[in-house]
Amino acid sequence: MILSAAMTLDGKIATKTRDSRISCEEDLLRVHKLRADVDAIMVGIETVLTDDPSLTVNRVKGKSPMRIVLDSNARTPLTGRVLTRRGEEPTLVAVARNAPKERVEALRSAGAEVIVTGSIGKVDLQSLLLSLHQRGIKRVMVEGGGNVNWSLLRYGLVDEVRVALAPMIVGGRDATTLVEGEGVTKIADGMRLALQRIERYGEDIVLTYRVFSQEVTG
Ligand SMILES: NC(=O)c1ccc[n+]([C@@H]2O[C@H](COP(=O)([O-])OP(=O)(O)OC[C@H]3O[C@@H](n4cnc5c(N)ncnc54)[C@H](OP(=O)(O)O)[C@@H]3O)[C@@H](O)[C@H]2O)c1
Known part of the structure; x- marks a missing residue:
């Protein structure tokens, strides 16, 4: 990483x-x-809420990698660029087990892939990275915050x-x-x-x- x-x-x-x-x-x-x-760019939900980044590759030629938001409570805005600026792959929102079900469904309806990690409270980073690795997502870049x-x-x-x-x-x-x-x-x-x-x-x-x-x- x-x-x-x-x-x-x-x-x-x-x-x-x-x-x-x-x-x-x-x-x-x-x-x-x-x-x-x-293979993927990861950010925290506060960065998404503050900067509304698209996290795509647009200043140079190249494929945009998967985007991953660490968002325990499924707060990612449905109108945020991370969801509305479509890339090659769906944006993955990692939530904690106790994330509100209706928010999780709303994110899925907006085109996001939602991964529910094992922990209550915050996203379980170790289990998330393990499941990404198993899917072949090995080179991950984290852009804060x-x-x-x-x-x-x-x-x-x-x-x-x-x-x-x-x-x-x-x-x-x-x-x-x-x-x-x-x-x-x-x-x-x-x-x-x-x-x-x-x-x-x-x-x-x-x-x-x-x-x-x-x-x-x-
Ligand atoms: N200059 C740069 O390179 C750069 C890059 C990126 C961001 N930024 C700036 O950084 C600021 C945001 O930074 P920040 O520190 O406030 O927030 P952040 O790191 O972007 O997001 C933190 C949030 O991520 C969620 N999260 C989910 N799982 C987590 C886990 N296992 N560990 C930690 N957090 C987890 C938590 O919210 P939940 O509990 O709701 O999940 C937590 O409050 C913004 O002002 C942004 O502009 C600057």
């Missing part, structure tokens, strides 16, 4: 008002090439992190950072990564890291 994000120098992926247009044009082209090269990034990292499900670092600082204690969630207590408990590449796209610097650590326990 590749975690992909665009971040300001102060570690934010969106401002306090949730504006998240951070990448420069050259970097957006790189992201669209990466999208065309994976910060809470989903944390969940995937903490369960040791991310192999690679690719972050575009934009030369800007936006501040704000309520701005979303690259990784949100609970966090670890001590620096020594932090996930370890190894720098693989430094590239320049326009004014952005793209850092690619291999993730070493397994599940975070502390």
Whole structure:
């Protein structure tokens, strides 16, 4: 799994008002090439509700991969671009066992494939990834946001992190950072990564890291 994000120098992926247009044009082209090269793009429901992304490949030529929304309570808007901008495959909405049945049916009627994962509360990421793997969906890219990034990292499900670092600082204690969630207590408990590449796209610097650590326990 590749975690992909665009971040300001102060570690934010969106401002306090949730504006998240951070990448420069050259970097957006790189992201669209990466999208065309994976089997699926995954995002959290808050990203869908905030940005209304289509998550298709449209800046370069290439096949749009499957789109996956992590949406425990089936809140994905039926009018959202992730559903209305049709791709080659239906959008998959992963919900938790307790998601309202009528919402699940409405999503199915709107053309989505709905996967009910085992857990109550939040989508069970491990079982979701296992079932995707069994269907041949092996190269997955996650495009945030910060809470989903944390969940995937903490369960040791991310192999690679690719972050575009934009030369800007936006501040704000309520701005979303690259990784949100609970966090670890001590620096020594932090996930370890190894720098693989430094590239320049326009004014952005793209850092690619291999993730070493397994599940975070502390
Ligand atoms: N700059 C960038 O590269 C970039 C990329 C993406 C997003 N963003 C920005 O990030 C912000 C959204 O980030 P966010 O952290 O608030 O939300 P998020 O990570 O997009 O979505 C979090 C939500 O996903 C759902 N979810 C389902 N299963 C989950 C699981 N196992 N673990 C964690 N979450 C799970 C939860 O809602 P339920 O309980 O309802 O399921 C959770 O609240 C937006 O402002 C967006 O613009 C920036």
